[in-house]
Amino acid sequence: MEEYGQWLKSAQGQVDGAFLATENNLIFAEYADGRTAWRVTATLTLPRGRHIATLDYISPSDTLLDDVEAAEQLVVRKVYCYAGVGPDGNPVVSRPFAPLPLLSYLPLVTKEPVPIEPIVCQYCGMVIMDYVGGQVTLPASRVAALTQEHWGEALCYGCSSKRSSQEAAKSKW
């Protein structure tokens, strides 16, 4: 969590009617109607020195504002905020806001094929495993389908990575 601290540390002050303070990757805001705290869970760097942060809403309770350890135990829902440099050159954080409605119609054209039998890599003979990323897992059936479409063989992630590296090296020569 330490990596988010740098821009948060200095980003505090009066924003959008709320006083924002930051400490240990937590954002505290005091609005006219009460206090709230959020914990930063991820950041994405944007153009023009901006960041977007994913926050876990912690609690509106006054007592938690002084108790960082207790606050970290209570996660209720996810929100977002923007952070960056304001017009006066000082760091600022926007008032946290809820996610937009999910674009649920997006994957309708890309339904996952459901494998009936385990998929075996045609190169190394191992059962093809899901590609597990930091946030999203690409099902094994999709990895196999992609390599089948591209190279005519259903390959596991490891073998397909080796093959693509070899082909890239060949094309240089």
Added chain:
Amino acid sequence: MVISVGKSYDFKTSLRIGARASNAVQERFILSGWAVENVEGLPLFRALDIDFIVGAPGCGVFTVEVKGDQSAHATKNIYIETSSNDSTGSLGCLIYSRADYIAYYVMGAGACLMIPRKELQSWIARRIDDFTSVTIQAHATAKSSGTPVPIRVIKAEVPGCYLLYDLPVLGVE
């Protein structure tokens, strides 16, 4: 990531345009509640021209290739690159990519045209000869061939195509 432009750009400028498009599309997905895994640097996904794996619980997983275009806002055309380097015969990104969606980011308009890749490729096979082909100096050392097609034609004729707009910046610029 390939940048389709009407004039020559140096390598650094192309990278900057690509990074801007990539960030804007990633931001839009994250704010809509999707988890995004950036796989641009991984060999398999580089070979398949896939930039992101996007997923949400219960909504499936799909893959996205981002393409940034700085001229489309003025020309109102999408550049369908059939060959990215005429001297080596490399195929253009829209022909070559294996992503589920092409996210065609139009700089200046703050809009992204989400195009289902398979539908786009079958549309290209049927209709590309109805439009005029051009050769451009894509980079200082490479010429590319392709066909500019009006955005409204793609939007009307490729099934499952729709526009995503950037969000207003909330409190931070």
